[in-house]
Amino acid sequence: MTISIGNDHAGTDYKNAIVKHLEIQGYTVINHGTDSHDSVDYADFVHPVADDVENGKSTYGILICGSANGVAITANKHQGIRAGLCWNKEIVELIRGHNNANILCIPARFTAIIQAVEMVDVFLKTEFEGGRHLRRINKIPLSC
Template identity: 55%
Template sequence: MSENKKLKIAIGADHAGFEYKEMLRDYLASNYELKDFGTYSAESADYPDFAHPVSLAVESGEFDFGVLVCGSGQGVAITANKHQHIRAALCWNVDVARLSRQHNNANVLCIPSRFVTEDLSKEMTDVFLATDFEGGRHARRVDKIEC
């Protein structure tokens, strides 16, 4: 990837993740090309309605990475991982975010808004997007994931 090309990030959340999604979208906007897949308010919303479009956007190659937020992070992670070429990682600290990229080549970061601070979610996102996949023995393992 050329130095001038900005990474393309698809972002989405349900109502429980809405405030964090808004904050992360604004935080990332100056360094990345972003598309917000919703939700667009804090009114009750179903996480699959946002996790599927974000996952499809990453799976198709239109976007480099996805960021999904819900209360536990679990609903969006489960939904995203239904997609054949998605490796969604539920992260709750910086080390898990880093290792999910280094060892698992994760392409969607899932954040549990009810269990991490805004600052930690920013730090995890920064680390996730900046960390390269190590390949090697990890590539062999990642290649065995798809059914």
């Protein structure tokens, strides 16, 4: 499975830990994030991740910035993307199980690195429940 990951300067350490963790587990990771702590614009790293997921180059995406609001808003502008902002494992289970999210957005300033790694594991292992949740997702327009 291929995972695309992107981050701004606030998420560099998180990204590095997540990439290492995923590669040890045998995932292929496409790194679209900055490797620096110098200030950058998060949108420059979101669009390539969302494009990869949207076009099937990656199964899922992971985005990291300070609050994760900016990356989530930007990713959700792409058709077919359901990006969810999460700060604990329970919310991760809900965005995957109920919303069939395909991009996980992590707020680096509000989580610890170990929490972020655990959330990634939950994200990748949680199956979409379908049923009434599919009916609800089908009511989300691809564009307005």
